[in-house]
Every structure is written in structure tokens, then in C-alpha cells.
């Protein structure tokens with residue numbers, strides 16, 4: 114040990130040679146074939162010093178290269194073999210089953226007296242690992258002969274500086290919350306030559322069967338930053354010694370274990386920072402990833418956490434489930450071969466391994482890289498993206514797993530984290546997503562109700578409230594309700610529960626009841642249920658009087674916002690019509706509001722248009738007001754979208770009227786177009802609308818052209834309008850093809866319109882990112898931007914971020930984004946992950 118202390122204070126190469134610890138004597142003796150016989154005599158007492166001293170002397174080299182005497186050479190081999198036997202004995206006491214040397218004699222490549230050995234149990238490897246080690250032993254001996262240690266040491270100076278392997282793994286885990294990836298990658302293959310020119314690997318691990326410290330030096334000269342040491346092969350003293358050498362050379366060590374015994378041995382060694390658990394039994398090559406879990410259970414896991422050791426899960430990891438499994442077991446990094454190496458595109462390999470999560474985490478990673486310089490704000494941004502994502506919703510699986518992770522962290526992060534959890538849940542409930550998960554979550558919460566009391570119940574209520582805002586998808590809400598407690602029963606039974614509580618919670622609870630119903634009607638839900646509820650309420654009308662009826666009306670109004678089953682509504686309206694005579698003007702007014710609201714949603718345009726026709730018949734008697742109403746309905750319809758055919762035919766009608774109605778009519782035309790551009794979202798219909806009108810794309814652009822013709826007379830305002838329409842179109846999203854071709858046109862004009870035009874371009878892109886649209890286009894655009902990054906610098910990058918932020922608003926579908934990111938990043942992902 115003293116020798117090791119001195120190692121630190123003197124130049125690495127020299128000190129190493131001057132005073133190595135005793136174990137290294139064994140190691141170096143094992144493979145050193147050029148020692149004079151005289152020095153062997155001192156081996157057992159103080160062999161280390163003498164051997165080292167000679168290793169560093171050049172004059173030894175001649176002996177190595179050309180043995181003067183065959184007998185001496187043979188004698189040396191015998192000695193080496195004896196030492197190997199000694200090594201086997203030491204190893205066996207530590208439960209190491211791998212024999213470093215064939216116990217009954219040197220293996221067959223030895224020359225001289227051993228040449229004719231017959232194959233026997235004693236010189237036949239017992240398993241694959243043993244066979245590899247025996248081969249490795251010989252291979253290293255030969256390599257050392259060609260390049261003795263002192264020469265390697267000279268080469269150390271020209272090796273690239275070491276990179277912080279452990280630091281990179283820790284940072285990766287912190288950044289992403291996912292295990293850092295140690296990927297097996299290749300710059301070139303012997304058969305196919307250079308595979309990747311721009312190969313700039315992260316810190317490098319030398320994944321080799323190390324049997325001799327010489328290999329460590331060799332690896333460093335080749336640029337290694339970390340060394341794999343296999344506990345199934347190396348006795349404790351070797352591991353300790355090699356760790357010291359690695360430290361001296363600035364290398365990290367990953368000590369690999371396969372079973373409990375090896376784990377316990379390694380946990381007893383000082384200075385171990387990384388332990389790899391190999392799921393592949395190197396004796397049989399069978400893979401079982403539960404090995405990782407087994408070795409991290411109980412006290413062992415405890416000890417690892419206390420020592421702050423990073424555990425690397427190794428082998429047999431292919432899917433996000435596998436990664437999640439080992440991460441759950443306590444792994445903070447993974448060593449992956451097959452599933453990466455088989456992929457031509459490393460980005461795809463990573464995505465296959467880490468799943469959809471990869472894009473977000475890779476995004477977060479980018480941001481994390483910047484965290485040091487951007488500090489807290491960036492982290493905040495991180496949170497926003499998560500929150501926004503939860504609005505969209507998308508892949509609930511990911512989010513729920515995130516929530517689970519967060520739950521694990523709850524103890525350490527306390528209330529804030531929990532708060533965030535709640536927000537995400539609330540937001541999730543806005544979107545909707547995977548109802549199964551949410552409903553099961555709600556059920557869990559119900560179980561917890563007793564223990565968490567009122568707050569939890571409140572949260573429950575909020576989620577229901579939000580759920581009722583969000584959905585839109587009637588099928589899921591109704592199926593959700595059905596899943597929970599069977600058809601309709603659940604919500605109404607909830608309402609009943611609440612009713613029971615009414616006595617104690619009084620008016621507030623009842624109010625809440627009402628809000629839920631109101632909100633439900635926003636979303637839309639199962640009209641059947643709602644209408645049956647309304648009927649129930651109708652029965653109660655006599656006793657609850659006017660208020661109930663008012664409520665009834667509100668629900669109807671709200672229903673009309675959503676849209677629902679127009680058939681039912683229209684039949685309801687008919688009922689009301691029968692009542693018109695008795696209720697007079699108010700009822701009629703109500704009728705109108707419902708129609709207006711319906712037009713917001715959209716519904717069955719056919720019915721609406723037929724209604725409009727009815728109204729048209731009445732035009733003569735109701736005069737201008739009615740006509741005005743007509744216009745409003747049309748305007749509102751354009752918000753929603755509805756039956757394009759009808760609208761377009763209406764526009765045509767209006768066109769006929771242009772001559773007589775003059776400018777106002779034309780203005781209306783414009784408003785409708787503006788509103789249309791707000792509303793749609795459904796690319797198909799807009800494009801089909803455009804197509805219907807004048808064939809593919811032509812119509813809108815020709816309209817724009819018309820407007821352009823008018824520019825001279827209407828001047829700047831018209832042009833402004835033009836821009837608004839484009840901007841609004843970009844909100845919805847529309848036919849990206851068209852937009853992009855338009856952008857191209859604009860680009861041509863860039864020279865003459867200068868910066869403003871370019872700004873507009875940016876807005877359109879930002880807005881497009883709200884909707885989402887054609888990812889292919891966006892991603893290709895982002896790529897273009899990436900190319901431009903060098904010249905446009907930080908602003909462009911910022912824009913990139915905004916687009917991503919906005920995208921996170923829009924999407925919901927994480928799958929596409931992740932594929933986008935994957936496309937974008939490809940190979941560079943791998944660097945970020947390491």
C-alpha cells in the first residue's frame with residue numbers, strides 16, 4: 114500500500130514501475146515472458162520491485178525480441194504457468210470459477226514440451242468465459258511481447274485527454290430521469306470499413322476481458338476513458354490494483370458482477386464508483402434481466418445507495434419496458450449492445466430502447482445541457498413543457514409513468530413536487546386521453562378518500578369538472594361512465610351521493626352539482642343521458658319552479674355549444690315551437706340563441722340550412738333584423754366548420770349578389786373567410802373545400818390574387834387582410850403543402866419585402882406549430898433551421914425552442930413528435946445520451 118501512496122506523487126509511468134503493490138507482481142509475472150531467470154528467485158519475497166525495475170529497462174527488450182536460449186524460454190513458460198496455477202488457487206478461494214490457466218498444463222499453443230499435450234479435462238475450458246480468458250491470456254502475452262509496457266507508456270502522452278465517464282453518466286441520469294446509455298457503437302468494421310465519418314464518441318468504455326494491467330495502458334493509449342473489470346475473472350486484489358492503476362491514468366472503472374457473491378466481493382472494495390450487473394451469465398450466455406433486480410434487493414441495494422455507487426444494467430435490454438424494469442430496480446445507467454448495434458440509425462436504436470419518452474427526454478436533455486448556463490429559467494421552461502404536454506395529452510402511458518416516478522420522489526421533493534403532480538393531473542383531465550388510466554386513477558383516489566378526507570375529495574371534484582370541460586369525444590365519456598359503474602349510473606349515482614351530502618354540505622355542493630352538469634354539457638357527452646336527466650328535471654319542474662326551468666335552459670344552451678346530437682335538439686326546438694304561441698317573444702329569442710350557439714359548435718349543417726331556409730321564407734315579414742340574424746349564424750357557422758358544401762354554395766350565392774350589395778357584402782365575404790380560417794383544424798375539409806371551389810389550392814390563392822388585384826384600389830388594408838387570413842389559416846393548420854408553397858413564394862419575395870416578410874414567415878410557422886399539421890414539413894423546416902443555426906446564432910435556436918414549446922401545446926400525440934425528433938437528431942442523440 115505504501116507503494117500506492119507514492120504512485121500519486123510521482124509521474125505515473127515511473128512511480129508505477131518503482132513500487133507496485135504485491136498483487137501486481139503476480140499479474141505482471143503471469144504474462145511477462147522476458148524476465149531473466151535470476152529475478153524469478155526473488156519473486157515470492159520481493160519480486161515486484163525487481164520485476165518492475167527490469168521492465169523499465171530497454172536492455173530487456175533485446176531479450177524479449179530474440180531469446181538467446183530456448184531452454185531459458187521454456188523454463189520461463191513453466192514458471193509463468195506455475196504462477197497461473199497460484200492465481201487459480203487464489204481465485205478459487207473467492208468463489209471465482211474461471212481458471213486463469215489450464216490447471217494440468219499450458220494450453221496447446223505453447224511450444225516446447227507442452228506442444229503435444231493431449232486434450233483432457235485439465236486443459237479444456239469448462240465454459241465460454243473460461244475459454245475466452247484462456248485465449249485472451251495468450252493474446253495479451255503476444256501483444257505485450259510486441260509492445261512492452263514501457264513503450265506503451267510513451268504513447269500515453271499522445272493519447273486524447275480523458276473524459277469524465279462517471280460524471281457523464283450521472284449527468285445523463287439527472288438530466289433525463291432515465292438511465293444513462295452506454296452504447297456499443299462502431300466507427301468502422303473490418304468488413305465494411307468506416308461506418309460513420311462524423312464519429313465523435315462520448316466518454317469511451319473499453320469493454321474487454323481484462324486479465325492484465327498492460328491492457329489498461331493499452332486501452333488508454335487508444336483513447337479509453339473507462340475500463341471494464343469482470344469480477345468473475347479477477348480476484349479482489351487484482352481488481353483493487355487495477356482500480357488504482359485506472360485512477361492513476363484518469364480512467365473510470367466499471368466493475369462487472371453476475372451474482373450475489375461477486376456483488377458482495379465488489380462492495381467490499383474501496384473506491385468502486387460503478388458496478389455493472391450483467392444479466393448475461395458469461396458461463397452459459399443465458400440472459401435474465403431479473404438478475405439486476407435480484408442483486409439490488411435488500412441490504413445490497415442499501416449499501417449501494419449509501420456508497421453512492423452508480424449501478425449499470427448490462428445486457429439483454431431491448432425495449433422501454435426492459436429499461437423501466439431495471440430502472441425500477443435501481444439502475445442509473447445501462448450498457449446496451451445488440452439492440453443498438455443492429456440499428457443502422459442510432460437515433461432509432463435509442464428510440465426503440467427508450468420508447469416515446471425519448472424525444473421529450475432528449476429535448477429536456479438539450480435543455481439540461483444548457484441548464485448550467487441558463488439556470489433556473491430553463492428548468493422552469495422544462496416544467497412548462499411538461500404542463501403543456503399534459504394539456505395536449507397524448508401518450509398517457511408516458512405521463513402516468515412520469516407521475517409514478519414523481520411519486521417515488523415525493524418523499525424527497527416534498528410538497529412542490531406533489532403540487533406539480535396535481536397540476537399535471539388536472540391538466541390531463543382537460544385533455545382527456547387514456548380514460549382507462551384516468552378512471553382507474555379516480556378509483557384509486559376513491560379508495561383513498563377515507564384517509565385523505567375532504568381535500569382528496571375536492572380534487573376528485575376538480576378532475577370531474579375539468580374532465581367535463583375537456584373531452585368532446587362523446588364515446589369516451591359515455592364509455593367511461595359505463596366502465597365506472599355501468600351505463601349512466603355512475604355519474605348520476607355520484608350526483609346522488611352528492612345529494613345525500615347536500616344536507617351537510619348544503620348549498621355549495623348542490624352548486625357544484627350544477628356546475629358539473631353545465632360543464633358536461635359543454636363537452637357534450639352522451640346526449641341521451643343528458644336528455645333523460647333533463648326529463649327527470651322536467652318532472653320536478655312543478656316543485657322547483659322557475660329556477661329549475663332556467664337551469665334547464667342553460668343546459669340546453671351549453672349543449673348547443675358542444676354540439677351533440679342535433680336530432681335531439683331539433684326535436685326539442687320543435688317542442689318549443691309548439692309552445693311558441695303561449696310563451697311569446699322570449700321563447701323565440703331563446704330559440705334564436707340556441708341556434709346561434711349551435712352554429713358555434715357545428716352540428717348537422719343540413720338541419721341548420723333547412724332552418725335558415727325557413728327563416729328566409731319569413732324574411733319578408735321580419736325584415737332586416739332577420740337577415741342580420743342570418744348573417745350572424747353564417748358567421749358563427751364559419752367558426753365551427755360544418756358542411757363545407759353548403760357554405761361554399763352560400764358564398765357563391767353571395768357572389769351573385771355582389772353587384773347589388775356592393776362593398777358590404779364583399780366585406781362579409783371576407784369575414785367569413787377570416788372566421789373560416791380560425792375554425793377549421795380539419796385539414797381535409799379545408800383542402801377539399803378549396804378543391805371543390807376551384808380545384809386544388811387554386812381557389813384560395815386565386816382569391817388572394819383577386820385581392821391582390823384590388824390592392825391598388827384598397828391599398829394596404831386589403832393586403833393586411835390577406836396576411837390575417839394566412840395567419841389564421843396557419844392556426845388551424847390547413848393544407849401544409851399549400852402553405853409551404855406559399856412560404857416559398859414569400860421567400861422569393863424576401864429580397865423586396867425584407868425583414869417584415871420574414872417576420873411574418875416566422876409567425877406563420879409558430880402558428881402552424883400550434884396546430885401541428887404535417888410533421889414532415891415541419892421537421893424538414895426544422896432541419897433547414899438547424900443548418901442555418903451557425904449563421905443565425907442564438908435567435909434561431911430560441912425560435913426553435915418556441916416552436917417546440919408551441920408544439921407541446923398542440924399535439925397530444927407524442928408519437929409523432931418523437932419520430933420528428935428522432936428524424937432530426939438521428940446520430941446526435943446518441944452523444945447526448947451518453
Ligand SMILES: O=P(O)(O)OC[C@@H](O)[C@@H](O)c1c[nH]c2ccccc12
Nearest residue numbers: 391427428429430448449450451452
Ligand atoms: O448485447 P447486449 O445484450 O445489449 O449486451 C451488451 C453488453 O452488456 C455485453 O456485451 C457485455 C457486458 N459485459 C460484458 C462482458 C463480456 C462480454 C460482453 C459483455
